Amino acid sequence: MTLGSLVREHWEVAAAAAILIGVLIFIDAASLGEPVLALSLLPLVFLVTAAFVPLTPRRAGIWIGCMVLLAFATREIRYAGLAYPALIVWILLIIHRARQNRA
Amino acid sequence: MSWGAIVFRAGAFAALLILIRHAWRIEGARAGGTFVAYLTGFACFREWLVSRIAIMKHDRLPYVPEPGLGHVGPVNIVVVAGWVFTALLSFALAKMIQRRNFPGTNVFLTLVLTALISTTIAYAVEVTGTRIPLWKWTNPQPASWLPFECPFDIFDAWGTTSFVIIGIYCAVRFRLFAQRASRRVAANVALLAVFWGAVFAVKWFGEGPPHQKVVLVYVTLSAILGFTAPRWMLGSSVTALGVPPQQPAPQAAADRP
Numbered sequence: 001m002t003l004g005s006l007v008r009e010h011w012e013v014a015a016a017a018a019i020l021i022g023v024l025i026f027i028d029a030a031s032l033g034e035p036v037l038a039l040s041l042l043p044l045v046f047l048v049t050a051a052f053v054p055l056t057p058r059r060a061g062i063w064i065g066c067m068v069l070l071a072f073a074t075r076e077i078r079y080a081g082l083a084y085p086a087l088i089v090w091i092l093l094i095i096h097r098a099r100q101n102r103a
Numbered sequence: 104m105s106w107g108a109i110v111f112r113a114g115a116f117a118a119l120l121i122l123i124r125h126a127w128r129i130e131g132a133r134a135g136g137t138f139v140a141y142l143t144g145f146a147c148f149r150e151w152l153v154s155r156i157a158i159m160k161h162d163r164l165p166y167v168p169e170p171g172l173g174h175v176g177p178v179n180i181v182v183v184a185g186w187v188f189t190a191l192l193s194f195a196l197a198k199m200i201q202r203r204n205f206p207g208t209n210v211f212l213t214l215v216l217t218a219l220i221s222t223t224i225a226y227a228v229e230v231t232g233t234r235i236p237l238w239k240w241t242n243p244q245p246a247s248w249l250p251f252e253c254p255f256d257i258f259d260a261w262g263t264t265s266f267v268i269i270g271i272y273c274a275v276r277f278r279l280f281a282q283r284a285s286r287r288v289a290a291n292v293a294l295l296a297v298f299w300g301a302v303f304a305v306k307w308f309g310e311g312p313p314h315q316k317v318v319l320v321y322v323t324l325s326a327i328l329g330f331t332a333p334r335w336m337l338g339s340s341v342t343a344l345g346v347p348p349q350q351p352a353p354q355a356a357a358d359r360p
Contacts, residue, residue: 006199012125013195016118020192020224023114024231031107032234040230040251043223051199081248085223089204092212092326096205099330103349 006052017048042067043085050089057097060090108169108235112181119184122191138272139187145268146186150178165256168238181237185228186268189261193220194269198344205329207349210273210340212329215322218266225261229253263318266325267298278338297321 007014021041028037046063067083127135154177157164173180197216205212230251232238246255271291273279280290334341 010125010195010199012121012128013192013199016122016125016188016192017196019114019118019121020227023110023118024227027107027110027231027235031105031110032231034234037230037234037251040253041227044220044227047196047200047220047223050204051196052203055200055204076250078248078250081246081250084249085219088219089200092215093204095330096208100207100349 003052014052017044021045021048039070039079039082042082046086047089055089055093057090057093060086060093064090105235108237111232111235111237115181115184115188119188119191122188122195125195126191134276139191141272142187142190142268143183145271146183146190147178149186149264150182151176163241165242165260166238166240169236186264189221189224189228190217190265190268192224193217193265196220198346201344201346206347208329208346209332209337210277210279210329210344211325211332213344213346214266214270214273215326215329217269218262218322221265222258222262225257226253229257259318262322263298266322267294270294270325273340277340277343279340280336280338282335282338 001009021044024041025035025038029035063086064083067086068080070082071077071080123135123139126138129135130138154164168174168179168182194213194217197213197220200216200220201208201213226249230253233240240254240256243252243254244256245252246258271294274287274291274294278287281287328336
């Protein structure tokens, strides 16, 4: 199934997620004046993306790597914690792949 | 009320309506309406119960919503709408992730993904919502491994509640756990006993890790069942969720003559 047809089929889910993310970014940046808070959306953005784009352990690993790089670049080690859904999904994908190979 | 709070409420209301429409369209009028009504009822019950437990423990409420948000007794309307929104969006996204990335898995993995997604929604909403402020935590214990000082309780509260709410819904709707009705009822009662046992265990274990380990145990068990549950446990969920059957790994398929 292509991305376009998936979005058309579940447009309400895509729209609701987009509204949530858009509203929170808008409030963080415009109302609170702290655009850095929008980074808190990264775990959700990862999972919304995973709903529409096929994931592989490698892609999840790249996401985790990006969060770790962000943490090192900003010297705020807690930014690495934003990778927690990617880490869990990565573990699940590894288990799933291992079971597929065994089958 | 700040205009940030107004934008938040307007956006959340629009997104909730769109999600209700999705449930209506995908599940049909009767099943979709029942699902939304069930989520609303359970969310109201949970809000009422949280206030009752606080009174029983002679303690303060864990969080205090802004009075202007509108409430019926101890039940805050915006918080209830938030629960319904989060459960609907998490469940819909979990099914989509599973269909796309985990063929051959079952409804128990859907529940784990639902809990995971609801924590990410909760995290983003809490970071912004507590700063507008839409509510205040009376005793916030920030998660030390995440930025922006977000209370660790959200992982417990949102993740667990989504898991249990959707778990019970799936158990009843898809007739999980057993073919015989009496066994299904027993399994559901056991699931609820674990949940409420974990809630009330706070009284003895105290807030924090021991309580959350109980949550981790049953999410982990669900993940294991997600890969290994036998067919008789899955009821009608196999066809209803639309997760494709397991495909051979690309290498294994290539090796085949």
